[in-house]
Amino acid sequence: MSLILARKEKRSSMDIGMFFAALLTLGIFSFLYKDNPVYKVCEAIFVGVSAGFWAITYFFDNIHKKFWLGVFPQEGDSPDYWLWGGAILGFLMLLRISNKIGWIARWPLSFIVGATAGLYMMLYFVSNALNQVADTMMPIVAYASDNSVLWLDTFGNFIVVLGVVTGLIYFFFSKEHKGLFGTGAQVGTWFLMITFGASFGYTVMSRMSLLIGRLDFLFGDWLGLF
Amino acid sequence: MANTISIILLILLGLSLVYVLVRTLKGNPIGRRIVFLYVAIAAAIPLFMDLExxxxxxxxxxxxxxxxxxxxxxxxxxxAFDYDPPSAPELQPMAVAFMKYAFKRDFKIIIMGLWPQGPIQANMAIDEAMQDPEIAAKNLQYGVDYVNLGFQSGNEFVIQSMGTAFKTMFPKDYRTTPYDSIPLMRNIVNFSNIDFVMNFSSGEPGTIQWVQIAVDRFGSVLGAGNTAVQAPQVYPYLRAGQMVGLLGGMSGAAEFEKITAEKGKASTFILSQMIAHAIVIILILIGNVAYFSEKRKKK
Known part of the structure; x- marks a missing residue:
């Protein structure tokens, strides 16, 4: 009895919000039967609330907390005038809505593209090219500290090297995929297919987790059945 | 009692699949809505069970x-909390288990997010961790033992700037306390003052950006918890030694709960997931049986 009372007490503070959340969840689930107006309403509410949340978050976190409090500090800190640069670029971006001077919005856009390209040029080169290539340059036969062969690790290394080489062959289009070269490309295709399959398996796992999360909310948090 | 009833229901569910197979072989397959129902029942029943x-x-x-x-x-x-509520079923159990473990080890935790909802998820994880009697007894203080720096927009540029000084990106914390007034942050300038970075991520910006900048550029030690969708993209970095470890999806969360002895929701959810997956695999097999028997009939 005390457990039930405790559970009710816990839920009572959020009953209206929880009830509404449960209705929205069921409304979204109703799409599984067929498209219907309830689903459309729930979808529209979700989109609207998300947009509102993002707008408010960006306003208070960026414009107020970062920019406003940065250039007009309240506690005797020195103002950060560099923030005006970002603010001006941000304002220029809004000029896109004007037909006459909309072209000015290209300047902040150029800044973003340039800065991102500059940052990523080195990041990708180091993280996704150098480090990844270095990891595939390995001795195929793996040895333990007592010089005995580690067969499982050796097999793993062989698979990595084979996958990299055949995968590269598959994406090499300057030579026709025939003969031994064609066989290599075919093996590369299998590696790609296995990769996509593993990726899809993980996606199913993830989507199932979302379903479980909602069911936990409906039966546990809302109905208090466990 | 709940366990017994649940197991009986699952056995009945399994037996009904035999009927579905027979029906399919007779050329009368079930509709997609029945498939949805099967998956929903398979995912829901284990939630009522308390099995290890x-x-x-x-x-x-x-x-x-x-x-x-x-x-x-x-x-x-x-x-770093880089996810939002839709990914919470997978990532929140990881976050709660991590917080409990970290608080019990007296780690000083600095929280931040590249996603707006991330720091809110972090607060929820902290609240849950604080309910643990061992952690509650420590009487941990905000600003001294942990701090939430909040969300900062700018994606990967935030991590890049943090490499120089955290303060440039987070002049104030989540509660608008100035950076210099937070006791925990007084001796922390940038990543060189951080011993370990743990990232919970469901997309971009997330783990990949943390690897590219915090690890490869500034030499941080990184571990991550990812949604199952994202995990395959991160495995190459893990294999190359750019990360120390990875919690992938619900199974990763459940394993982490087990290894840290912090049993939470993932330990319950994983049973649901296992049974739901089994049902999906059986339904795929039945679908293939239907396909090949149809093909044979046409010949």
Whole structure:
């Protein structure tokens, strides 16, 4: 009895919000039967609330907390005038809505593209090219500290090297995929297919987790059945 | 009692699949709505059960745990929360287990987020962790033992700037306390003052950006918890040694709960997931049986 009372007490503070959340969840689930107006309403509410949340978050976190409090500090800190640069670029971006001077919005856009390209040029080169290539340059036969062969690790290394080489062959289009070269490309295709399959398996796992999360909310948090 | 009823229901569900197979072989397959119903029932019933699932700890999870174990008590750990509520079923159990483990080890935790909802999820994880009597007894203080720096827009540029000075990106924390007034942050300038970075991520910006900038550029030690969708993209970095460990999806969360002995929701959810997956696999097999028998009939 005390457990039930405790559970009710816990839920009572959020009953209206929880009830509404449960209705929205069921409304979204109703799409599984067929498209219907309830689903459309729930979808529209979700989109609207998300947009509102993002707008408010960006306003208070960026414009107020970062920019406003940065250039007009309240506690005797020195103002950060560099923030005006970002603010001006941000304002220029809004000029896109004007037909006459909309072209000015290209300047902040150029800044973003340039800065991102500059940052990523080195990041990708180091993280996704150098480090990844270095990891595939390995001795195929793996040895333990007592010089005995580690067969499982050796097999793993062989698979990595084979996958990299055949995968590269598959994406090499300057030579026709025939003969031994064609066989290599075919093996590369299998590696790609296995990769996509593993990726899809993980996606199913993830989507199932979302379903479980909602069911936990409906039966546990809302109905208090466990 | 709940366990017994649930097991009986699952057996009935399994037997009904035999009927579905027979029906399919007779050329009368079930509709997609029945498939949805099967998956929903398979996912829901285990939630009422309290069974221990045999769960081996994978190398990726063990490596992450070992890396955390090697940290001395009181280490400064950054926890980056880069996800939102839709990914919470997978990532929140990881976050709660991590917080409990970290608080019990007296780690000083610095929280931040590249996603607006991330720091809110972090607060929820902290609230849940604080309900643990052992942690509650420590009487941990905000600003001294942990701090939430909040969200900062700018994606990967935020991490890049943090490499120079955290303060440039987070002049004030989540509660608008100035950076210099937070006791925990007084001796922390940038990543060189952080012992470990833990990232919970469901997309971009997330783990990949943390690897590219915090690890490869500034030399941080990184562990991550990812949604299952994202995990395959992160494995190449893990294999190349750019990360110390990875918690992938619900199974990663359940394994982490098990290895840290912080049983939480993932330990319950994983049973649902296992049974739901089994049902999906059986339904795929039945679908293939239908396909090939149809093909044979046409010949």
């Amino acid at each position: 699932v045999p769960l081996p700890i994978t190398t990726d999870v063990r490596n992450l745990y070992d890396a955390l174990e090697k940290l001395p008590d009181g280490s400064k750990v950054m926890a």
